[in-house]
Amino acid sequence: MGCVTSFLILVHVLSPLSEVLGVFSEIYIGNQGDNMICKICGKPLKQAQWKNNNTLKSCPHCSLENGEQHVYYAYPDRFGETPKRATPKHPEGPQSHCTECRPKHPAPSPHEGAIYCEELK
Ligand SMILES: [Zn+2]
Ligand SMILES: [Zn+2]
16 A cells, blocks of 8 residues: 555656656757857857958858858858948948848758858867
């Protein structure tokens, strides 16, 4: 009899725990793209990075697709500019994604001329 009681207590203790774990794994999987960090520079992959006196810029889409490090292309050649995106730091208004990533169904990355974060340390 004592055995059954302790079994029931065990089930009672474990079931809320597995619920909590389920919620945690959902949060983790749901935000994975947002939280992905570059293994080379430690900055978020979805955040555009600038290098070499603003002649190289990372594409957030290509970087997330890579999943490990930032993927850079020559700027402005491979990004283009729009006055709509002008900021005090970049008054020319850089496009956030490379030109190959902007169509609705972008070509698989990396594209020609990709430079990886590990090459720019
Ligand atoms: Zn990086
Ligand atoms: Zn891209």
